[in-house]
Amino acid sequence: MPIPSGPEPWFGLSSETLRFLEVHTTRAIAIPGRGWRDFGDSVMLFSGTEKDPFFNRMAAVRWPEDPAQFDARLHLTLELFNVLDRKPYFWLSPGLSTPSDVVARFAANGFVDQGGGFDMLLTTDPAEAADSPLPRLAVLERWNNPSDADRPALAEALALVISEAFHIPEVRRTNLVREISLTLEQPRFHACVLRVDGEPVATGERYTFDGASYISSIGTRPAWRGRGFGRLVTLALARDSVASGSDLVYLGVYADNAGAIRLYDRLGFRLLGPRSSDMLLDRPG
Numbered sequence: 640m641p642i643p644s645g646p647e648p649w650f651g652l653s654s655e656t657l658r659f660l661e662v663h664t665t666r667a668i669a670i671p672g673r674g675w676r677d678f679g680d681s682v683m684l685f686s687g688t689e690k691d692p693f694f695n696r697m698a699a700v701r702w703p704e705d706p707a708q709f710d711a712r713l714h715l716t717l718e719l720f721n722v723l724d725r726k727p728y729f730w731l732s733p734g735l736s737t738p739s740d741v742v743a744r745f746a747a748n749g750f751v752d753q754g755g756g757f758d759m760l761l762t763t764d765p766a767e768a769a770d771s772p773l774p775r776l777a778v779l780e781r782w783n784n785p786s787d788a789d790r791p792a793l794a795e796a797l798a799l800v801i802s803e804a805f806h807i808p809e810v811r812r813t814n815l816v817r818e819i820s821l822t823l824e825q826p827r828f829h830a831c832v833l834r835v836d837g838e839p840v841a842t843g844e845r846y847t848f849d850g851a852s853y854i855s856s857i858g859t860r861p862a863w864r865g866r867g868f869g870r871l872v873t874l875a876l877a878r879d880s881v882a883s884g885s886d887l888v889y890l891g892v893y894a895d896n897a898g899a900i901r902l903y904d905r906l907g908f909r910l911l912g913p914r915s916s917d918m919l920l921d922r923p924g
Contacts, residue, residue, distance in 0.1 A: 642762055642764060643761075643762055647910070648734075649734075649911070650762060658701070659849075661698050661732065661735070662682045662698075662699050663849065663851050663853060664891070665682050665683075665698055667855070668846070668855075670818065672687050672688050673688075673689075674687075681700045681702070681716075682698055682699045684696050689814075690724070692725070692726055695723070695726070695728060696728040698729070700729060700731060700736040700737070700741060701737050702737055702741070704737065704739065713744075720920075726920060727919070728917070728920070732912060733913045733914075734912050742916045749920055751918065751919055752917065753918070754893065754895060755893075755894050755915040756893040756894050756914065757894060758890070758891055758911040759891070759903050759904075760908060761881075761887075761908050762907060762909045763907025764907070765874060766878065767907070770874075774835065776835055778833070779832075779872070780833075781831055782830045782831075782832065783830075790820055794820040794823060796834075796842075798812060800840065800841060800858055800859070800860055801815065801819075801842060801856055801858055802815060803860045803861060804841075804859055825846075827847055827848040828844065828845075828846055829876075829879065830844050831844070831875055833868050833871065835863065840860050841857075841860070841868035842857070843855075843857040843858075843872040844857075847880060850884070850886045851885055851887040852876075852883065852889075854873070854877065854889070857872055857876075870902055870906070873890075873902065873903065877906060877907070889908075
């Protein structure tokens with residue numbers, strides 16, 4: 640694997656490659672009932688079954704600098720969100736998204752920054768990282784395209800860990816299991832499950848296609864935190880991504896998750912650009 644090299648924060652990646660990564664993230668989580676469309680100057684993710692802004696958003700924004708042209712483009716997009724009955728939500732990447740003052744322009748139009756996060760790019764061969772031995776009675780499972788017989792139990796295990804790790808309300812558990820089951824049917828999707836004495840306690844995922852791997856949903860149930868399980872799962876996913884032939888391996892992390900950022904940094908991931916601004920229109924509905 641050719642490790643990306645070059646000065647931070649873009650590590651020598653071209654503007655075309657950086658846009659590819661923005662679109663890759665959107666494409667990764669598209670499943671039946673959740674589609675994506677590339678408009679050329681932006682890309683949209685849309686869910687026909689959920690109104691959660693996370694699954695109904697626009698990214699890779701490259702809109703005109705000219706104020707009148709920008710306002711016209713924004714107006715058309717707001718109409719689209721309205722027709723789809725979804726709350727307008729944008730993932731903006733300072734230094735990549737245009738116009739150059741795009742965050743300020745969205746703020747002036749009633750959008751509020753939800754906190755954003757960082758993309759982190761693997762810039763060091765994960766084979767160089769020290770191994771983390773599995774604790775007693777622990778097993779790390781790797782899953783890709785599981786059988787119809789295995790899928791229901793696996794979806795339940797992943798949903799259990801994800802819901803506890805990311806504080807997803809219990810009322811969403813049934814829908815979460817359904818989403819995961821659909822995702823497990825995608826050949827590009829790979830899941831890691833760490834079990835201790837048969838109990839699922841930590842998970843992580845990767846979406847590998849078109850020469851890139853997007854690592855996602857690394858989480859440990861609260862009762863098992865502090866034992867290095869997050870490091871173990873992340874390192875396994877990074878190594879598997881490289882072994883698959885991915886030229887680009889990256890993940891996303893919320894800006895306020897300082898502990899995770901330190902962990903990923905120790906494993907060879909570096910901040911790719913500044914913090915994103917996740918802009919949600921501040922209005923009822």
